[in-house]
Amino acid sequence: xxxxxxxxxxxxxxxxxxxxxxxxxxxxxxxxxxxxxxxxxxxxxxxxxxxxxxxxxxxxxxxxxxxxxxxxxxxxxxxxx
Ligand code: SF4
Numbered sequence: 001x002x003x004x005x006x007x008x009x010x011x012x013x014x015x016x017x018x019x020x021x022x023x024x025x026x027x028x029x030x031x032x033x034x035x036x037x038x039x040x041x042x043x044x045x046x047x048x049x050x051x052x053x054x055x056x057x058x059x060x061x062x063x064x065x066x067x068x069x070x071x072x073x074x075x076x077x078x079x080x081x
Contacts, residue, residue, distance in 0.1 A: 013054075018045040028063040035069045042067035 014020070018041050019027050023029025026038040042048055042064065056077065061070055068076065 003022045013047045016045075016047045017043070017051065024063075026064070027068075035064050038064035039067050 005049055019038070022062050026035075026041060029035055029038070042051070045067075047050065050066075052068060052073075055062075055065030055068075055073060060073075063070065065073065
């Protein structure tokens with residue numbers, strides 16, 4: 001089976017972040033506003049799983065990471081521990 005590791009050392013993976021090219025405003029929306037556009041971009045991002053893992057590991061509370069809003073990540077943390 002061919003496998004590629006998604007988590008290179010350090011934060012090199014962030015160089016491939018699609019959101020870095022599109023601007024942060026989608027990813028840190030005003031409270032209550034839509035995160036749909038951010039999630040759509042995450043859906044096309046090559047490093048989505050590494051990004052989500054990073055956010056969970058570092059307890060990132062704000063914004064969309066790896067296609068999940070802060071509320072969704074909180075729910076995920078609750079169910080996975
Ligand atoms: S998954 Fe989303 S938040 Fe994470 S780097 Fe990619 S575009 Fe940015």
